[in-house]
Amino acid sequence: MCLAVPGRIEEFASDSGASPLEREGVIDFGGVRRRVSLAFVPEAVPGDYVLVHAGVAIQRLSPDSAAQTWQLLEAEVEGDSAPHEDSTKSGTVDDA
Amino acid sequence: MADAGRVAAAVALGECPIPAASDCVQLVHGAGGEASRRLIDSLFARELGDPLLVTDRDAATFEMPSGPGQIALTTDSFVVHPLEFPGGDIGCLAVYGTVNDLAVSGARPLYLSIGFILEEGLSLATLARVVGSVGWAARACGVHVVTGDTKVVERGKGDGVYINTAGVGWLEPGRACGPSQVQPGDVLLVSGDVGRHGLAILALREGLGFETRIESDCGSVVRAVEALWERGIRPRCMRDPTRGGVVTAVVEIARSAGVEIELESLGVPVRADVRAACDVLGLDPLEMACEGRVVLWVAEAHADAALACLRELDPSAARVGRVRARAEGRGRATLRTEIGTTRWLDLPSGIATPRIC
Amino acid sequence: MRDRFHDPERVRQLAARIGRRMTRGWRIMEVCGGQTHAIVRYGIDELIPAELELIHGPGCPVCVTPIELIDRACELACTPGVRVCSFGDMLRVPGSSGDLHSARARGGRVQIVYSPLDALAVARAQPDTQIVFFAVGFETTAPATALSVARARAEGLRNFSLLVAHVRVPPALEALLDAPEAQVDGFLAAGHVCSVMGLDEYAPLCERYHVPIVATGFTPVDLLEGLLACVDQLEVGRAEVVNQYARAVASSGNRSALELIRQVFQVEDRCWRGLGSIRSSGLALRAEFAEFDAEHRFALGVPQPLPASRCWSARVLRGEVKPTACPEFGRACQPLHPLGAPMVSDEGACAAYYRYRAPGAVEASAVDG
Ligand code: SF4
Numbered sequence: 074m075c076l077a078v079p080g081r082i083e084e085f086a087s088d089s090g091a092s093p094l095e096r097e098g099v100i101d102f103g104g105v106r107r108r109v110s111l112a113f114v115p116e117a118v119p120g121d122y123v124l125v126h127a128g129v130a131i132q133r134l135s136p137d138s139a140a141q142t143w144q145l146l147e148a149e150v151e152g153d154s155a156p157h158e159d160s161t162k163s164g165t166v167d168d169a
Numbered sequence: 170m171a172d173a174g175r176v177a178a179a180v181a182l183g184e185c186p187i188p189a190a191s192d193c194v195q196l197v198h199g200a201g202g203e204a205s206r207r208l209i210d211s212l213f214a215r216e217l218g219d220p221l222l223v224t225d226r227d228a229a230t231f232e233m234p235s236g237p238g239q240i241a242l243t244t245d246s247f248v249v250h251p252l253e254f255p256g257g258d259i260g261c262l263a264v265y266g267t268v269n270d271l272a273v274s275g276a277r278p279l280y281l282s283i284g285f286i287l288e289e290g291l292s293l294a295t296l297a298r299v300v301g302s303v304g305w306a307a308r309a310c311g312v313h314v315v316t317g318d319t320k321v322v323e324r325g326k327g328d329g330v331y332i333n334t335a336g337v338g339w340l341e342p343g344r345a346c347g348p349s350q351v352q353p354g355d356v357l358l359v360s361g362d363v364g365r366h367g368l369a370i371l372a373l374r375e376g377l378g379f380e381t382r383i384e385s386d387c388g389s390v391v392r393a394v395e396a397l398w399e400r401g402i403r404p405r406c407m408r409d410p411t412r413g414g415v416v417t418a419v420v421e422i423a424r425s426a427g428v429e430i431e432l433e434s435l436g437v438p439v440r441a442d443v444r445a446a447c448d449v450l451g452l453d454p455l456e457m458a459c460e461g462r463v464v465l466w467v468a469e470a471h472a473d474a475a476l477a478c479l480r481e482l483d484p485s486a487a488r489v490g491r492v493r494a495r496a497e498g499r500g501r502a503t504l505r506t507e508i509g510t511t512r513w514l515d516l517p518s519g520i521a522t523p524r525i526c
Numbered sequence: 527m528r529d530r531f532h533d534p535e536r537v538r539q540l541a542a543r544i545g546r547r548m549t550r551g552w553r554i555m556e557v558c559g560g561q562t563h564a565i566v567r568y569g570i571d572e573l574i575p576a577e578l579e580l581i582h583g584p585g586c587p588v589c590v591t592p593i594e595l596i597d598r599a600c601e602l603a604c605t606p607g608v609r610v611c612s613f614g615d616m617l618r619v620p621g622s623s624g625d626l627h628s629a630r631a632r633g634g635r636v637q638i639v640y641s642p643l644d645a646l647a648v649a650r651a652q653p654d655t656q657i658v659f660f661a662v663g664f665e666t667t668a669p670a671t672a673l674s675v676a677r678a679r680a681e682g683l684r685n686f687s688l689l690v691a692h693v694r695v696p697p698a699l700e701a702l703l704d705a706p707e708a709q710v711d712g713f714l715a716a717g718h719v720c721s722v723m724g725l726d727e728y729a730p731l732c733e734r735y736h737v738p739i740v741a742t743g744f745t746p747v748d749l750l751e752g753l754l755a756c757v758d759q760l761e762v763g764r765a766e767v768v769n770q771y772a773r774a775v776a777s778s779g780n781r782s783a784l785e786l787i788r789q790v791f792q793v794e795d796r797c798w799r800g801l802g803s804i805r806s807s808g809l810a811l812r813a814e815f816a817e818f819d820a821e822h823r824f825a826l827g828v829p830q831p832l833p834a835s836r837c838w839s840a841r842v843l844r845g846e847v848k849p850t851a852c853p854e855f856g857r858a859c860q861p862l863h864p865l866g867a868p869m870v871s872d873e874g875a876c877a878a879y880y881r882y883r884a885p886g887a888v889e890a891s892a893v894d895g
Contacts, residue, residue, distance in 0.1 A: 075560060075587075075666035075718040076451045076524055079774075093782075094677055102449045104442025105372065106380040110643060112673055113783040124721055124774050125449075127613070127663070128378075128641025129670040132721040132780055134773055377640050508746045509534040510569030512882045518861035522614030523640055524873075 077126035078102055079134055082111070082119045100125060194291040199321030212293070213317060216300040221280075221313040229315035231280055234339050241276035241338040243267060252299065252329050255369050256384030257460075259330055260302035265389050265460060266411070267336035268310045272394045273407035273463055275346045276338030278310060283334050284318040288327035299330055310389040312336070344398065350405040351426040356472035357490040360393045360463045361386065361483040362438040363415050367457030368446050377523060379449075383442055388461030393482050397465075402475045406466040413517050414456040416502075418464045419490070420514050423500040430502040432490040432514065451524030455504075456517045466492065531745035540750035541573040547757050551577035553709055554756050555702070555845050557695060558716030559586030559873030560744050566878040568746045574753065581845035582875040584698055585716055587663045588615045589867035589874045590798040590843070591691045596621035598826050599660045599689055603634030605824065609652070610689075611645035612660035614638045615871045620864060626660075642674035649678070649686040658820045662691045666718045668809055669783035672790040675811070675818050687820040690810055693796055695719050696727040697807035703735045707846050712756040714742040714749070717771040722787075724779025728767045736765045743771040790815055799867050800839040837866030842875055849876040856880060 080100035086108055089097040096111045100123065110129045117123055123130035197204040209224055223229040233240065247263045257265075263283065271278040283303060287296065307314050365386040372379040390409060397404060406426070410418040415437060423430040432455075439447075439454045447454045467475045472488065479486035502514040530536065556562055562582045565571055571580050584590055600621055603610040610626065617626040617636065630636040635655075639645050642659050649657040661671040671688065678686040695716060702708050715728060720741040728739045738759035742752030752770045759766060769775055787809070796808025811819045820826075837859070838852040849855050849868065859865040861877050868874035 075558070075664060075716065077666065077718040077721070077774075078449045080449075092680065094673060094680065094786075103445030104381065104383070105446040105449055107378055107449075110641075110670070110673060113669055113780050113786070115782060124718070126666050126718060127670040128643050129673060131666065131669060131718070131783060132774055132776070378644065379640075506568050507532040507534070508537045508568055510572060512567065512569045515881055518877075518881070522617070522638055524613075524615050524871075 075126055077124045077131060079122050080107075080109070080125050082117055082121050082123060084119050085111070098130075100130070192293050194287045194289055194293060194296060194321055196289050196321050196323065199287065199319060205319065208319065212297055213300055213319070216297055217304040217307070217314050217317075219304065219307065219314045221315050223316050229280075229282070231313070231315055231337075233279075237342050239340045241271055241274055241340045242335065243270040243274075243338075244333070244335045245270060247332040247334070248328060249370065250328055251370075251373055252295065254373055254385055255382070256365070257387040258299055258302050259332060260299035261306035262385075262387050262460060263332040263334050264303055264306035264310060264312070265387050267334040268312055269390050269409045269461070269463070271336050271338035272389075272391045273409050274338075274340070275344040275404075275407070276340040277395070278312045278336055278338045278391060280337040281307060281312050281314045281334055282316045282318075283314055283332060285320070286327055286331040286333075287319060287321045288329050289321055289324040291329050296330070306389070310391050343403075346404050346406050348406055348422050348425040351422065351428055351466050351492055352405065352468070353428060353492050353494045354469050355405055355466045355492040356469055356488060357419070357430065357432070357492075358465045358467060358472070358476055358479060358486065359410075359415065359437065359489050360390060360465070360479050360486050361461070362440050362443070362485040363410065363459050363462060364439055364443045364447070364454035364457035366460040367414065368443055368452075368454075370458075371450065371452075371523070372446060377450075379446070381442065381446060383440075383446065386459050386461040390461060390463040393463060393479055393486075396478050396482065397475055400474065400478055402467065402471045402478065404465045404467050404475070408464050410459045410462055410464050412458050414454070414458055415464060415489070416453070416455045416504075416514050417516055419502045420516050422464075422466070423496070423502040425500070426492075427496050427500040429493045429496050429500065430490060431493050431511070432502060432504045433488075434504055434506050436487055436489045438485045438487045453517075464489070531743075531747045533747065537573065537746050537750060540747065540754055544578065544750065544754050544757055545575045547754070547761055548575055548577060549761060551579065552711045552757060552760050553579045553581055554712045554714065554753060555581040555583045555710045556714040556742070556749070557583040557585045557699065558714075558719070558744075559589070559871065559875070559878075560718075561585070561714060561716065561742065561749060562875055563873050563878050564744050564746065564749060566882045569882075570746055570749055574750075578753065578757065581710060582842070582848075582878075583702070583713075583845060584798065584801060584843040585664070585695070586868065586871050586873040586875075587667070587691075587693060588613075588619055588871040589839075590693060590800065591616070591619060591662050591867070592797045592799050593621050594797075595660075595689065595691050596625070597623070598821070599658075600624065600626060600629040600634065601826060602658050602689065602820065602824060603629040603636045604632065607654075608656045608658060608824070609635040609637060609648070610658050610660055611637045611639045611648060613640075613662065615873075616660060616662055618864075619867055619870045642670045643677075646674045646678060646683070646686060649683055650681075653685060656685050656687065656823075658687050658689055658824075660689045660691070664693060664695055664716070664719050665723045665787070666716075666721070668692050668787050668791065669722055669780070672783075672786045675790055675815055676786060678818060679815070687818050687823050688811065689820040690791075692791070692809040693798065694793070694807050694809065695723075696731065697804050698798065698801070699731060699739075701801070701804045701807070702844060703731070703737065705844060707844065710737065710845065711760055712738040712765075713740070714752045714756065715739050717741055717743045717748070717775060720769075720771065720775040720779070722780050722783050724784075725767045725769060725775070725777045726779070732765045732767055738765045738768065740768045741771050741775050743774065798843075800837075800843040802840075835865065839866035839868050839876075842866075842868055849879040852876070 791809040
């Protein structure tokens with residue numbers, strides 16, 4: 074489900090409105106550009122990579138964490154060592 | 170706006186305000202009277218600029234080459250929205266589409282007929298560009314537009330311009346090729362990178378809001394094909410991968426030839442921006458239409474020479490697969506994926522629409 | 527090599543490692559249709575040991591949209607003065623009497639959009655037409671829909687409304703785990719849902735049902751890493767939430783998106799096509815947004831009773847059987863004339879099998895009987 078694709082923020086859209094919900098930017102997907110809502114990535118700035126679904130950025134991609142995951146697994150395959158590190162969290166989102 | 174301005178100016182000058190020369194197509198242009206004549210003489214004859222074009226008789230006559238051979242005839246219709254797109258327009262698309270169909274059958278394209286169905290209200294400037302591009306493309310392919318026709322439909326009953334063509338070519342003995350000649354061991358080549366036309370059109374479609382610099386690949390394959398013949402390379406089979414892209418071309422040939430074809434995913438040339446756009450829209454570049462490419466089946470012994478020849482015209486030409494064996498039952502095609510696994514290929518189902526889920 | 531996520535060498539290593547790790551057979555369900563699509567498209571199920579059975583979950587939001595809602599969308603499209611906008615894949619899903627494509631062919635107004643925000647733009651541009659966005663999707667899509675309605679309210683747009691069919695993944699997993707037929711040992715959770723929602727909802731499921739859940743991406747390497755993380759846990763008897771897709775998933779999700787979802791939607795019971803009603807599995811507009819609810823704005827007819835179906839989609843969606851086991855697969859039911867929703871969307875399990883397996887699969891199922 075939910076085809077989501079990473080793209081790079083090129084610039085903030087000059088005519089996007091003042092409210093946070095109206096924040097928009099132009100995203101470059103490797104040569105294809107589109108205007109996308111940045112309402113849900115308030116900290117993202119041009120140059121950052123975001124994950125875009127249905128015209129909306131749903132997450133800022135951390136280049137660090139991408140590299141880390143990669144290295145972790147690299148080490149694991151070679152060393153055949155302990156299983157993955159967990160990011161287990163308890164607790165629930167109370168609504169919705 | 171322009172009309173209103175001109176009428177106002179005409180009234181101010183004390184002239185009759187009925188626009189003598191409108192800047193858009195009107196029903197009267199298709200009625201066969203004076204307006205039709207003027208449109209044909211001024212716009213069509215001028216923009217097509219073909220010495221063999223017949224405008225004052227009901228049928229064109231033309232010479233065919235002497236010697237043994239057969240006449241090849243094809244017809245095609247063109248409806249494309251938008252009419253003008255990066256890399257081409259409906260006019261050159263109509264010429265290339267028709268000429269390419271002849272070329273991939275082994276025939277040398279010679280003559281075209283072209284029929285326009287125009288929608289009332291179409292700007293004459295647009296029409297002039299489209300017709301100009303027909304003329305330009307025909308000269309580039311070395312074919313003559315010998316006859317044409319124009320009809321006008323009411324506004325709202327067409328989509329600007331529809332074009333129907335017929336193409337006549339000459340098939341010399343020994344040049345016939347087709348699925349029945351495909352043999353196990355044959356190599357598949359493609360004459361250039363794939364998928365650009367389909368994507369250029371889709372990205373522009375109303376409402377999707379994508380901006381790309383991807384240009385349609387629309388063009389003629391005649392030079393590539395003729396270059397092969399000139400060097401004595403005889404393609405066993407050719408197909409222009411239009412609707413449904415390379416996948417459809419390969420699956421259809423596998424079925425009609427009764428063979429198993431393996432397509433090599435990593436071998437198929439796809440530009441990085443085309444791949445990126447396909448990822449965004451959830452589409453497969455191998456299923457996107459090309460309008461200036463040819464997929465060829467050649468004997469293994471000719472493969473290197475054929476590829477070298479194609480690469481002189483387009484460096485992105487590539488070897489993309491081979492015919493593995495004669496099929497037990499129905500012919501079929503497989504794809505070797507990027508990760509080295511193999512899966513079946515099937516005809517794409519339905520229209521390529523951007524996928525969200 | 528295309529990129530490191532499609533590296534054949536890496537893929538081989540991971541598959542081999544999964545094989546070495548396994549001391550017995552396991553059944554792992556990939557929840558998401560996008561993952562099913564990738565698994566079949568890349569033939570990943572053929573790389574892994576036969577004892578590792580992949581079960582395709584209900585994760586195609588288009589496929590699980592109830593027939594009644596599709597019928598309503600078709601009815602709206604044919605109502606004078608109304609235009610229905612939705613995603614391209616929604617148009618081909620059959621209702622009780624045709625899909626949105628056929629509604630358009632009968633004169634209905636239907637438009638494909640890439641984003642709910644595009645539907646909003648249509649509403650601004652056509653003030654005299656009522657624009658209804660048919661909002662399908664899991665939690666991944668809910669922020670975009672919520673944003674469109676929040677902006678419509680801020681702008682005072684009176685001609686924009688939503689036909690909401692949003693569903694939530696965790697309650698569906700719970701329902702699957704509760705079903706007696708289900709024998710799922712572990713799950714690959716849908717990476718993009720987790721990008722929005724985070725991982726918090728999964729820990730209680732791991733604990734209660736003792737199943738490992740791995741938030742997983744969509745490339746071949748992602749999927750194999752996800753499977754490995756699942757098998758690793760199963761082999762040592764652990765059942766925890768693991769984040770394979772850390773480059774796009776923070777364990778707390780996307781806070782501002784979650785906040786807007788909470789403001790706009792409330793949780794309610796929802797019927798899933800093929801699965802029936804699932805508690806707390808749907809999102810509906812809150813009372814404050816009732817004026818943007820198409821079901822309130824338009825008097826919609828009572829849904830028609832449905833003819834009995836030969837479609838096995840319920841069993842397929844629950845992971846009980848592979849699509850090829852369905853007697854209609856590849857025969858009466860094909861992508862061009864689907865009997866059930868999973869044959870419609872490219873992500874539906876039946877369509878994914880048909881597209882990438884057709885000749886072999888049909889022959890095999892014929893032999894199977
Ligand atoms: S193959 Fe068709 S009829 Fe069978 S379960 Fe899938 S969608 Fe239903």
